[in-house]
Structures are given as C-alpha cells and as structure tokens.
Amino acid sequence: MPILIIAIAELFGTALWFTPNAVIGDLQRAWSLAATDLGWLTGAVQVGFLLGTLAIGLSGLADRRDASRLFAAACLLGAAANALLPLAGGLWPAVGLRLITGMALAGIYPIGMKLMVGWSPGRTGLGLAWLVGMLVIGTALPHALHGLSLLDAFRLPWASGVWGASALALVAALMVGRLGEAPEVAVAKTSTQGKRPLVDLGVFAIAGYRRAAGGYFGHMWELYTLWALIPLLLAQAWPEASRVGLALGSFALIAVGGPACWLGGWLSQRLGSRRVAMLGLAGSSGCCLLYPWLSGAPALVLVIFLGLWSALAVVDSAHFSALSARACPSHLLGTGLTLQNAIGYATSVVSLVVLIPLWPLLGEWLAWLLLPGPAVGLWLIGRALPGPANDA
Numbered sequence: 001m002p003i004l005i006i007a008i009a010e011l012f013g014t015a016l017w018f019t020p021n022a023v024i025g026d027l028q029r030a031w032s033l034a035a036t037d038l039g040w041l042t043g044a045v046q047v048g049f050l051l052g053t054l055a056i057g058l059s060g061l062a063d064r065r066d067a068s069r070l071f072a073a074a075c076l077l078g079a080a081a082n083a084l085l086p087l088a089g090g091l092w093p094a095v096g097l098r099l100i101t102g103m104a105l106a107g108i109y110p111i112g113m114k115l116m117v118g119w120s121p122g123r124t125g126l127g128l129a130w131l132v133g134m135l136v137i138g139t140a141l142p143h144a145l146h147g148l149s150l151l152d153a154f155r156l157p158w159a160s161g162v163w164g165a166s167a168l169a170l171v172a173a174l175m176v177g178r179l180g181e182a183p184e185v186a187v188a189k190t191s192t193q194g195k196r197p198l199v200d201l202g203v204f205a206i207a208g209y210r211r212a213a214g215g216y217f218g219h220m221w222e223l224y225t226l227w228a229l230i231p232l233l234l235a236q237a238w239p240e241a242s243r244v245g246l247a248l249g250s251f252a253l254i255a256v257g258g259p260a261c262w263l264g265g266w267l268s269q270r271l272g273s274r275r276v277a278m279l280g281l282a283g284s285s286g287c288c289l290l291y292p293w294l295s296g297a298p299a300l301v302l303v304i305f306l307g308l309w310s311a312l313a314v315v316d317s318a319h320f321s322a323l324s325a326r327a328c329p330s331h332l333l334g335t336g337l338t339l340q341n342a343i344g345y346a347t348s349v350v351s352l353v354v355l356i357p358l359w360p361l362l363g364e365w366l367a368w369l370l371l372p373g374p375a376v377g378l379w380l381i382g383r384a385l386p387g388p389a390n391d392a
Contacts, residue, residue, distance in 0.1 A: 002119035002120075003126075007130040008172075013075050014105065014108060016078045018138070019165045020085070031091060040091060040095050044096075048106070049102040056334075068179055068181050070111050071112060074104045075170065079167075081098075082166045085162050110337050116128055117321075125264075125265055125269070129261045129265025133265075144251040212323035215281065219320060221348070222373040224348035225370060232359060233364065237302035254310060260310075273318075273326075277316040277320060280315040284374045288370045313374075
C-alpha cells in the first residue's frame with residue numbers, strides 16, 4: 001500500500017510541472033504574449049527545479065529532515081504558486097511563479113524517490129519503476145489536455161485546469177503527510193543527526209554511485225530531447241494527421257513509457273536493475289542509430305517504431321536510481337538521489353538547448369546526436385560495479 005500511495009502522490013504532485021503547456025494558447029491571448037515569450041514559462045520551471053535540487057542536495061536537507069514532511073511542504077508551496085498563475089496578469093509575474101513552482105518540484109520528485117526507496121526495501125527497482133511511470137504519464141498529460149481542448153464537448157475556462165492541478169498537489173500533500181517516513185529511514189536519520197557537514201559530497205567517493213549516476217546522465221541526454229522531438233517526428237511521419245490526432249498521438253507515444261516503466265520494475269525482480277538499465281540503454285541506442293534510415297517507411301511503421309523508442313528510452317529510468325540507492329549508505333540516500341537528479345536534469349537542459357535548434361537543419365538525422373548519451377551510459381553501467389550494486 002505505501003508504494004501505491006507514494007506513486008499516486010507523485011503523479012498528483014508532478015502535475016504542477018506542465019500546467020501552462022495545456023493552456024498556452026489562452027495565456028498568449030490573455031497576456032498578448034509573443035511566441036518567443038512562451039519559452040520563459042517552461043525555462044523558469046527548469047531553472048527552479050535545478051536550483052532547488054542543488055540546494056536540497058548540497059545542503060543535505062533531504063537527509064536532515066523528515067522526507068514526508070518535506071514532500072508535503074513542497075506540494076503546498078507548489079500548489080499555491082501554481083494557483084496564482086491565472087492571477088499573474090502578465091509574463092514576468094508568471095515567470096516568477098513558475099520559478100517557485102520549479103523549486104517546489106525539487107522537493108516532490110527526488111524526495112518522492114527517497115520515500116519510495118524507504119518504503120520498498122528489497123523491491124527498490126519495482127517501487128521506483130511505479131513512481132517514474134506515474135511521472136511519465138504526468139509528463140504526457142499536457143498533450144492529452146491540448147487534444148481534448150480542441151473538442152467542443154470538453155471546453156472549460158482555462159484557469160480551471162491550472163487550479164485542478166493545484167488541487168491534485170494538495171491531495172498529494174495530504175496522502176504523503178499521513179503516510180510519514182519509513183521506520184528504518186527514520187531510525188537512520190536520527191542516529192546520524194548532528195554528525196554531518198553542512199555540505200556533504202561524500203556520495204561521489206562511492207564508485208558504484210558514480211557509475212550508476214553517470215549512466216543516468218547519459219540517459220538524460222536522450223530522454224527529454226526525445227520527448228520534445230516526438231510531436232515533430234510524429235508530424236513528419238504522419239503528415240495527413242489532424243491537430244487532434246497529432247496531440248493525442250503525441251500523448252500516447254510519450255505515455256507508453258508509463259507501462260514500460262512498470263514492465264521494467266517487474267523485470268527487475270527477476271533480472272536485477274542493472275540488467276534492465278543495460279537493456280533500456282542498448283535498445284534506445286539502437287533506435288537512435290536506426291531511425292534516420294527508416295525515412296520513407298509507411299506511417300504506421302514509423303509510429304510503431306517511435307512508440308518502441310519512447311518505451312525503451314524510459315524503461316531504464318528508475319533503475320539508475322535503484323543502483324545509486326543500493327550503493328549509498330542510508331544517511332546519504334536523499335542527498336545522493338537529489339544530486340543525481342540535479343546533474344541529470346542539467347544535462348537534459350543542455351541537450352535541449354543545443355540539439356532542438358538543429359531540427360530544421362538535420363530533421364530525423366538529429367537522432368544520431370542523441371546516440372552518445374545512451375551509448376556512454378551503457379558503457380558505464382556495463383562495467384562491473386563493486387559490491388552489491390551489480391544486482392540491485
């Protein structure tokens with residue numbers, strides 16, 4: 001039951017991440033925004049998340065304070081900042097609110113992973129797979145909302161969707177606040193209270209952590225850029241599709257990663273997280289390599305291949321964290337997971353900024369510039385990890 005509670009709370013909490021994407025046209029009309037202004041709203045969340053994860057990770061706050069209370073407080077802060085968005089009245093106040101929302105998300109996603117690790121001893125890969133699967137579906141939801149908004153039967157005032165996401169975050173705060181910290185984690189935190197430096201980077205001295213985190217960084221070079229490219233790749237592969245078809249198709253191609261994560265969690269109970277991570281990295285490397293050569297294939301073939309690529313690109317995501325959690329001592333667990341998220345997310349931002357502008361020039365051949373990420377990650381994870389991290 002705790003695994004299910006945390007997974008659902010993670011879905012509800014991370015619904016804050018992409019709320020402007022579902023109402024971007026309404027914001028543009030309400031505030032007379034230029035197309036170039038819209039990137040500020042997404043960029044502000046990215047910067048806020050990066051700053052928040054660095055602050056939590058470097059300070060060790062994730063291991064100094066009760067994770068359930070930190071998660072609940074972050075949900076409350078994010079819900080409030082998000083709920084004020086329709087009242088911002090213009091771009092720059094909205095950017096400030098999205099920056100705060102991003103910082104709040106830094107206390108929701110990685111802290112949710114720490115909670116899941118604590119409540120799923122011996123089943124870390126399975127628990128994290130459920131959590132990441134929920135995050136993937138939450139990431140895809142804006143495309144579904146956009147598609148539904150194009151249908152007259154589902155039209156609602158645009159602010160209702162924003163406030164609905166805030167309401168879900170409040171429910172997440174209540175769910176995790178009542179659940180509390182896993183007993184074993186609470187004992188470990190109490191036993192190390194007052195014995196840690198203000199900034200603790202000890203996790204990077206652990207070889208197993210460095211290699212698992214390095215694999216995650218390579219994975220993140222590909223993942224978010226692939227998600228950003230999927231609407232463009234789908235439109236190229238299926239040129240006769242309607243706007244509704246492209247929006248709902250993009251949702252489906254990204255959301256397929258949710259069940260893929262759950263399948264990866266099930267496989268990890270039989271194969272171990274390291275093998276599942278290697279399977280995902282090898283598979284997505286192959287997709288990066290092959291996709292450009294499929295241009296000219298029937299639309300159905302290309303769409304199915306994109307679905308397979310999307311699934312393989314995320315099936316391994318939870319298992320880098322499982323390997324890192326297995327390598328870290330309990331008193332550094334929250335710090336290790338948060339710092340891994342911070343650096344991985346920064347890697348994805350660099351990939352997005354560098355590669356997406358090349359789409360008009362390279363088209364589907366851009367896939368080859370995604371290839372180094374999973375390929376290097378596979379090399380790092382494929383190397384023997386010391387101790388039990390091999391079989392996490």
